[in-house]
Amino acid sequence: MKYALSINGSQLEADVDPDTPLLWVLRDTLKLKGTKFGCGMSLCGACTVHLDGKPIRSCVTPISAVGSKSITTIEGIGNDTVGQKVQQAWKILDVPQCGYCQAGQIMAAVSLLKQFPQPTDQQIDAGMSRNLCRCATYHRIKAAIHQVADAVKEG
Amino acid sequence: MTTTLNPARRHFLKASAAIGGGLFLGLYLPNIAYAAEAGQMAVLSAHVRITADGVIEIMSVAPEIGQGIKTSLPMVICEELDADWAQVSVLQAPVNSDAFGRQSAGGSRSTPAHFDEHRRIGAAARQMLLQAAAEQWQVPLASLTTQAGIVHHGASGRQLSYARLANQAARQQSPDLASITLKNPADFSLIGQFTSGVDNDALVHGRPLFGIDVELPSMLHAVIHKCPVFGGRVKTVDLASINALPGIRHAFVIDTSSVDSGVAIVADSWWQAEKARRQLKVQWDEGKAKQQNSADFDKQAQQLWRKAPSQITQQVGNVDKAFADAAKVIEAEYAYPFIAHGQLEPINCTAHWQAGHLTLWAPTQNPASGQRQAASAIGIDVNDVTVNVTRMGGGFGRRLFNDYMAEAAIIAKQVGVPVKLLWNRQDDFQHDYYRPGGYHKFKAGIDAQGQLQAFSDHFVSFGNNGRTLLAAGMHAAEFPTGFVPNLQFGSSLIEAQIPTGWLRAPTSNAMGFVFQSMLDEVAHAAGQDPLAFQLALLRRSDAKPQNGFSPQRMAAVLERVAELSDWGKPVPEFHGKGIACYYSHAGYFAEVVQASVNQMGAVKVEKIWVVGDVGQFIVNPSGAMHQVQGAVLEGLSQALYQQVLIDGGAQVSNYHQHKILAMNAVPEVEVEFLATDNPTTGLGEPALPPVIPALCNALFAATGKRVRSLPIKAEMFA
Numbered sequence: 001m002k003y004a005l006s007i008n009g010s011q012l013e014a015d016v017d018p019d020t021p022l023l024w025v026l027r028d029t030l031k032l033k034g035t036k037f038g039c040g041m042s043l044c045g046a047c048t049v050h051l052d053g054k055p056i057r058s059c060v061t062p063i064s065a066v067g068s069k070s071i072t073t074i075e076g077i078g079n080d081t082v083g084q085k086v087q088q089a090w091k092i093l094d095v096p097q098c099g100y101c102q103a104g105q106i107m108a109a110v111s112l113l114k115q116f117p118q119p120t121d122q123q124i125d126a127g128m129s130r131n132l133c134r135c136a137t138y139h140r141i142k143a144a145i146h147q148v149a150d151a152v153k154e155g
Numbered sequence: 156m157t158t159t160l161n162p163a164r165r166h167f168l169k170a171s172a173a174i175g176g177g178l179f180l181g182l183y184l185p186n187i188a189y190a191a192e193a194g195q196m197a198v199l200s201a202h203v204r205i206t207a208d209g210v211i212e213i214m215s216v217a218p219e220i221g222q223g224i225k226t227s228l229p230m231v232i233c234e235e236l237d238a239d240w241a242q243v244s245v246l247q248a249p250v251n252s253d254a255f256g257r258q259s260a261g262g263s264r265s266t267p268a269h270f271d272e273h274r275r276i277g278a279a280a281r282q283m284l285l286q287a288a289a290e291q292w293q294v295p296l297a298s299l300t301t302q303a304g305i306v307h308h309g310a311s312g313r314q315l316s317y318a319r320l321a322n323q324a325a326r327q328q329s330p331d332l333a334s335i336t337l338k339n340p341a342d343f344s345l346i347g348q349f350t351s352g353v354d355n356d357a358l359v360h361g362r363p364l365f366g367i368d369v370e371l372p373s374m375l376h377a378v379i380h381k382c383p384v385f386g387g388r389v390k391t392v393d394l395a396s397i398n399a400l401p402g403i404r405h406a407f408v409i410d411t412s413s414v415d416s417g418v419a420i421v422a423d424s425w426w427q428a429e430k431a432r433r434q435l436k437v438q439w440d441e442g443k444a445k446q447q448n449s450a451d452f453d454k455q456a457q458q459l460w461r462k463a464p465s466q467i468t469q470q471v472g473n474v475d476k477a478f479a480d481a482a483k484v485i486e487a488e489y490a491y492p493f494i495a496h497g498q499l500e501p502i503n504c505t506a507h508w509q510a511g512h513l514t515l516w517a518p519t520q521n522p523a524s525g526q527r528q529a530a531s532a533i534g535i536d537v538n539d540v541t542v543n544v545t546r547m548g549g550g551f552g553r554r555l556f557n558d559y560m561a562e563a564a565i566i567a568k569q570v571g572v573p574v575k576l577l578w579n580r581q582d583d584f585q586h587d588y589y590r591p592g593g594y595h596k597f598k599a600g601i602d603a604q605g606q607l608q609a610f611s612d613h614f615v616s617f618g619n620n621g622r623t624l625l626a627a628g629m630h631a632a633e634f635p636t637g638f639v640p641n642l643q644f645g646s647s648l649i650e651a652q653i654p655t656g657w658l659r660a661p662t663s664n665a666m667g668f669v670f671q672s673m674l675d676e677v678a679h680a681a682g683q684d685p686l687a688f689q690l691a692l693l694r695r696s697d698a699k700p701q702n703g704f705s706p707q708r709m710a711a712v713l714e715r716v717a718e719l720s721d722w723g724k725p726v727p728e729f730h731g732k733g734i735a736c737y738y739s740h741a742g743y744f745a746e747v748v749q750a751s752v753n754q755m756g757a758v759k760v761e762k763i764w765v766v767g768d769v770g771q772f773i774v775n776p777s778g779a780m781h782q783v784q785g786a787v788l789e790g791l792s793q794a795l796y797q798q799v800l801i802d803g804g805a806q807v808s809n810y811h812q813h814k815i816l817a818m819n820a821v822p823e824v825e826v827e828f829l830a831t832d833n834p835t836t837g838l839g840e841p842a843l844p845p846v847i848p849a850l851c852n853a854l855f856a857a858t859g860k861r862v863r864s865l866p867i868k869a870e871m872f873a
């Protein structure tokens with residue numbers, strides 16, 4: 001089946017089986033390697049992308065369910081001001097260890113910050129606890145989210 | 156600080172002017188003939204490259220698994236070179252042990268193996284740039300200084316960048332590595348500074364870095380379906396129906412002694428291969444591992460404990476007499492489970508077999524060994540295998556085993572085009588090299604003053620044909636060896652067919668739990684504060700410390716962590732603090748955990764204090780903090796959640812059954828390093844072992860109930 005997709009503002013096409021998860025269309029068909037495969041069962045969050053701005057698990061989202069919704073991945077999140085700030089904070093605070101979960105963490109953090117521009121620790125816990133980090137960079141992730149929130153507050 | 160070069164690596168400096176000019180500085184072994192005086196060889200084996208067009212490149216010699224070595228070791232060269240870190244690019248070194256020495260990531264060994272040598276290489280490069288400037292300006296070398304990649308002549312105000320001096324520097328006499336002058340550590344401007352990882356920009360933009368991201372023209376994708384029972388083999392399989400499925404290019408049985416038996420499916424896309432696999436009809440010959448299971452292991456341990464240990468591994472004094480004489484004898488049985496690595500990037504390897512040569516793109520912690528394993532799996536010479544090391548989505552010891560490189564080699568040879576093998580998460584959990592489980596039956600005897608006089612352990616571990624499984628042994632010098640006048644360690648083995656291996660802080664991650672919990676029990680039985688008890692033990696006048704273990708360094712971290720955590724101050728009801736310490740991988744760590752237990756028995760870890768001593772320098776405080784916090788939280792995951800039950804094979808398929816601590820369960824972790832005048836050692840591992848017993852000891856303090864088996868379960872407290 002041919003699917004017309006809107007990804008990071010570009011119109012792309014993929015010819016794949018309807019049950020192919022969005023994750024594999026991104027990674028293998030379209031060669032966007034930033035979105036990661038961790039568990040394949042919606043358990044880890046490494047594959048988080050935005051569908052019309054909402055975070056989803058691309059490993060369990062069949063391409064046939066995407067429709068005309070616009071997809072944003074880690075490769076495109078920097079086009080967004082919040083996304084760019086999050087990327088910046090991630091670098092300044094040296095958030096990654098291995099870095100493998102971090103695309104998913106950044107995508108989750110951006111949606112959290114859009115929902116709560118000044119999140120409390122509890123809101124961060126609630127918003128980020130489905131994104132696992134095997135290296136356990138959680139302290140830095142939290143600090144980086146606060147840093148973005150503080151920067152936004154100070155304008 | 157000892158500043159001797161590793162005598163096993165009697166290297167000389169090798170400076171070359173390579174293609175395009177510039178200074179390429181590396182090491183060479185005097186007994187290896189250099190194929191080329193300059194050019195490609197120099198390019199590939201140089202630690203530092205400075206070219207006339209302003210490029211400063213430093214090689215990262217060790218594989219990057221998230222331990223931060225790709226940032227920290229190049230920092231060491233840059234420090235002595237006195238280059239501007241912002242202008243340095245870091246490249247992953249090719250596999251070449253003649254030029255780069257140890258190139259594996261494990262055992263917290265990369266920093267101690269390379270730290271001193273890297274300083275000297277950086278200093279040597281700087282020295283040659285200085286010589287070049289002195290020659291050009293005709294001034295004494297001593298009148299020159301460097302800063303941020305520029306040589307200054309103070310008297311005349313002249314200055315030249317390293318780039319401008321690079322060609323001339325390459326023609327200078329290379330200095331003697333052993334006698335070269337190093338910076339006074341007080342003048343360090345990069346070592347000791349918070350430094351962000353060199354790959355961070357690529358990471359936050361999702362640029363390809365990892366093994367799983369490798370993409371080659373016309374590449375195919377492979378999966379391997381294996382028997383869920385360890386060692387099981389393919390008996391029959393219907394390949395014809397698989398071959399007929401969309402996108403499938405190859406399906407074949409792999410059944411050689413070099414890798415696990417299984418069915419390889421190769422397709423245009425990974426998803427097609429994975430989907431085809433679900434339709435695979437295969438009959439297995441499950442073999443003898445079919446019979447084994449965890450409940451039976453538990454039973455066997457009890458039976459073995461009723462007998463004498465089959466082997467005595469440590470014997471000091473006379474424990475039998477000492478137990479008979481003791482004022483009080485404390486006995487306890489401990490157990491811990493098999494656990495998996497669960498590194499987030501699933502096992503993968505990309506391979507291309509072409510004209511008798513195999514090229515691998517491998518996320519491996521041990522590339523040289525993987526190269527040998529891949530070569531032997533397809534019967535070629537090791538020189539016919541090239542390994543490109545990729546960044547890794549975690550290692551934790553899993554990628555010290557290179558089974559997947561051999562598998563990728565076999566598939567690549569069969570298909571003849573580039574192919575990426577990728578396991579799914581279930582494969583990863585079911586075909587790991589597990590941290591072995593184990594059982595300890597302890598006995599301790601104290602005298603009327605509460606002093607430890609006798610200690611014994613009957614360790615029941617796992618073996619195959621009477622040989623202890625990998626990483627399933629125990630050190631004869633395990634503390635309190637050397638600190639008790641009468642001590643005996645014995646061991647017995649349960650037969651098992653389980654692949655085992657190293658997991659971050661191997662053996663120590665389990666021994667820390669059982670020994671430091673048991674000593675806490677003894678302290679309580681003696682009516683002593685656990686901190687005071689452990690300090691008194693470390694300071695015994697009749698102590699005979701083993702293997703370079705320093706009781707002074709351990710006592711110092713214990714005292715400091717007690718101070719930081721307000722040890723001894725009362726805590727609210729159902730809350731408790733526990734303390735533990737452990738020496739591993741040359742690092743000394745003491746930790747205090749504060750935890751609480753609610754009426755449902757749910758454990759909450761509130762705060763952790765960590766004090767470590769890894770010698771004189773912390774190269775990158777950012778990376779160091781990451782390693783400590785990461786290790787500590789990993790220890791909590793192990794203590795609170797993780798176990799792999801065995802029933803033929805591993806009864807775990809994904810993260811819901813082998814959980815990782817999530818953001819909402821993460822406590823504050825306060826970390827302090829004691830800088831001591833000892834060689835700088837590694838940090839990947841030593842912070843992990845103490846956290847588990849510190850938590851269990853805290854739970855005892857909170858509830859009066861002793862955790863003697865992991866993982867911790869709410870039923871223990873409800």
Ligand code: FES
Nearest residue numbers: 038039040045059
């Ligand atoms: S890969 Fe999608 S949630 Fe883990």
Ligand code: FES
Nearest residue numbers: 099101133134135
């Ligand atoms: S940084 Fe390694 S999994 Fe998060």
